[in-house]
Amino acid sequence: MTETTLDPPRVREAMEASSDSLTPSERQLRSVILADYPFAALGPIQELADRANVSAPSISRFVSKLGYRGFQEFQQSLLSELKDSQSSPIELRRTPAGPASHRLTDYVTRAMALTRDLAVRMPPDQFDRICTMLGDPKRRVFMLGGRMSDAIAEFFLRHLRQIRSDVFHVPPDPEAWPEYLLRMKPRDVVVLFDFRRYDAKLAEFAAAGRVRKAQTIIITDPWITPAAKGATELVTVPIDSGTLWDSYVPAFALVEALLVPLAERDWDATRTRIEAWDTLRGRTPGEARP
Structure with missing residues (x-):
């Protein structure tokens, strides 16, 4: 009999599941990450700390609450999600505008x-x-x-x-x-x-x-x-x-x-x-x- 392995939850799902245990500063950190997901958290930890107005140790505690052993594992999970995605919002938003006769439709779609x-x-x-x-x-x-x-x-x-x-x-x-x-x-x-x-x-x-x-x-x-x-x-x-x-x-x-x-x-x-x-x-x- 083959054992079934469940896929680990996505980072976004993990953040939502842990919402009740987050402090105000951790909720602010979560908002910053979701604001430019997943790119906001793919740089150095201090860069994310400065952007979210929290300390690097606060980020470490945050990712630990989400079930990750450290910031590096957290980033690896984000990178894995990014590779699995077929297109990013950035690519969609940079689509050239349509013909003049369809500009209203184009803008409403955006x-x-x-x-x-x-x-x-x-x-x-x-x-x-x-x-x-x-x-x-x-x-x-x-x-x-x-x-x-x-x-x-x-x-x-x-x-x-x-x-x-x-x-x-x-x-x-x-x-x-x-x-x-x-x-x-x-x-x-x-x-x-x-x-x-x-x-x-x-x-x-x-x-x-x-x-x-x-x-x-x-x-x-x-x-x-x-x-x-x-x-x-x-x-x-x-x-x-x-x-x-x-x-x-x-x-x-x-x-x-x-x-x-x-x-x-x-x-x-x-x-x-x-x-x-x-x-x-x-x-x-x-x-x-x-």
């Missing part, structure tokens, strides 16, 4: 590929933790974005305000920040959006929030904003569409995906608040939109 990439790379447990943080009525929520990404923050909070109270849009002018920082209490939530061509001011606001013992959710790209240092939750969103412009479609998809469970978390309270909101806007609850 945006859809990026959004699917986000769904794969973001661990479900992290999504659930962020929902729990943002849905806790005892915590205030403060949002801010960069030069372009602040539009995503404002889109998010305009919806979130209809679901719950104490949601604040922090102005980009640092002179206005003391008003909001003085409102912060321990365990309040700071949500920052920052994509490449990063806004240096956001790192300052994130640091000031940590001094107030607020928890930070940083939503950034695979190259990771400087504001991510010490983040409670680090979310890396694919943005490279392979065209002249980065795509924010996955970031908006993430925001919309978060809004659904946040609204349904206590639907009776959400419905009551939306009805009151619409009444104050001068509309009868249930009235058809023009």
